[in-house]
Amino acid sequence: MSENPSSTPLDRIALSKVEERISFLYAEKATINRDNNALTIHDYRGVAHVPAADLAVLLLGPGTRVTYAAMALLGDAGVSVVWVGEKGIRYYAHGRPLAKTSRNAMAQAAIVTNQRRRLFCARQMYAMRFPGEDVSRLSMAQLRGREGARMKRIYSEHSARTGVYWSRRSYNPADFDAGDPINRALTAANAALYGVAHAVIVSLGFNPALGIVHQGTDRAFVYDLADLYKAEITIPAAFDAVAGAQMDADRYVRHFVRDKVVEKRLLQRMVKDLLFLMEIDSEAENIEAELRLWSDLETVASGINWEEE
Numbered sequence: 001m002s003e004n005p006s007s008t009p010l011d012r013i014a015l016s017k018v019e020e021r022i023s024f025l026y027a028e029k030a031t032i033n034r035d036n037n038a039l040t041i042h043d044y045r046g047v048a049h050v051p052a053a054d055l056a057v058l059l060l061g062p063g064t065r066v067t068y069a070a071m072a073l074l075g076d077a078g079v080s081v082v083w084v085g086e087k088g089i090r091y092y093a094h095g096r097p098l099a100k101t102s103r104n105a106m107a108q109a110a111i112v113t114n115q116r117r118r119l120f121c122a123r124q125m126y127a128m129r130f131p132g133e134d135v136s137r138l139s140m141a142q143l144r145g146r147e148g149a150r151m152k153r154i155y156s157e158h159s160a161r162t163g164v165y166w167s168r169r170s171y172n173p174a175d176f177d178a179g180d181p182i183n184r185a186l187t188a189a190n191a192a193l194y195g196v197a198h199a200v201i202v203s204l205g206f207n208p209a210l211g212i213v214h215q216g217t218d219r220a221f222v223y224d225l226a227d228l229y230k231a232e233i234t235i236p237a238a239f240d241a242v243a244g245a246q247m248d249a250d251r252y253v254r255h256f257v258r259d260k261v262v263e264k265r266l267l268q269r270m271v272k273d274l275l276f277l278m279e280i281d282s283e284a285e286n287i288e289a290e291l292r293l294w295s296d297l298e299t300v301a302s303g304i305n306w307e308e309e
Contacts, residue, residue: 024203024267025050028061028086034069037077052077057203059084071095080203084195086258091198104205107278108221112210121212124277128228140213154231162243176250182242184250189234189241190226192257197225200270206278225270233260 030043039050039058052073057080060066066081074081074095081095111117119140126135126143129150135143151169159166164182171179171187179187201208201221211220213227237256241249261267275281 024057024059025055026059026061026084027064029063030065032058032060032064032066032070034067034073037073039070039073052079055079057082057199059199061086082199082203084199085192086254090192091195091202094199094202102205104278104280105207107280108206108210111278112212118212121277125213125224125228128273129231151231154235158235158239162239164239164242181249182238185238185241185253186234188250189238189253189257190230192254193226193229193234194219194222196261196266197270198222200267200274201225204271204274206274212277225274228273229264229266229270233257233264233266236260 027041027043030041033040033042035049037052039052039055041048041050055077058074060081060083062085071081083092083094084090085092111121122140122143123135123138126138126147127133129147135146138146155166155169158164166182167180169183169186171183176184176187198208198219206221208221209218211224214220214223217223234257237260238249238253241253241256245252
């Protein structure tokens with residue numbers, strides 16, 4: 001075990017490219033330490049060694065303890081660390097993102113601040129929800145109307161499938177208990193999905209506040225991304241939970257969502273969909289970024305006295 005783990009940082013140039021790494025590794029009820037340039041994950045089953053340079057994002061679940069040496073190694077290897085709930089269905093906090101460049105955040109900002117590109121991106125998002133339909137010429141008002149009709153149909157279909165009574169989507173953010181069982185289950189399920197989306201967004205270096213369809217809150221982009229999967233993940237989970245345990249559905253539904261996140265490989269899909277929507281070919285290839293100064297014509301080198309100019 002290294003006595004001074006931060007004295008000899010890893011060579012970033014030699015690190016694996018992002019697309020060659022394990023995208024997400026989740027650990028819970030374990031102790032994470034360091035053995036040379038590998039992480040050791042110790043739980044009741046024994047000890048597993050994971051090369052830090054081959055890991056993109058480490059999700060720390062409940063009951064996890066991490067040593068200083070392990071965090072130093074994760075930082076040197078450019079690994080994102082996100083503190084999450086069980087199986088990643090809650091987002092609590094994160095360390096530095098895996099992408100050490102600002103490329104993803106700048107690509108996102110360029111889309112959000114350009115009306116034509118933002119509308120195009122919004123149409124792409126809705127197109128992912130309406131397979132086989134042409135939405136390339138629809139306005140935002142038309143897209144919202146079509147989405148509203150689609151959601152109404154989906155709720156009715158799952159109500160008929162499970163026998164759970166459905167009236168309408170109704171909830172009070174300030175009074176969770178005021179809703180009926182299905183609305184409470186939907187709210188709990190969506191909150192879990194927001195946690196997964198938030199973890200993916202920050203790990204890739206995007207800004208969760210810069211939404212495409214949503215805006216005005218620090219999680220606007222989280223709602224954008226999560227909305228792509230509600231019909232597949234949270235709505236069926238909520239109706240199934242209420243059908244199986246109506247009084248405790250809002251508690252059990254998180255387990256339903258957790259299982260679907262794993263079954264559908266949702267983390268990996270979110271990464272792929274995010275890069276597509278933000279018009280990025282692949283995850284950041286350059287782990288080490290060059291710090292430069294902005295200029296109205298072109299960027300210039302930093303760390304230089306420009307007084308003569």
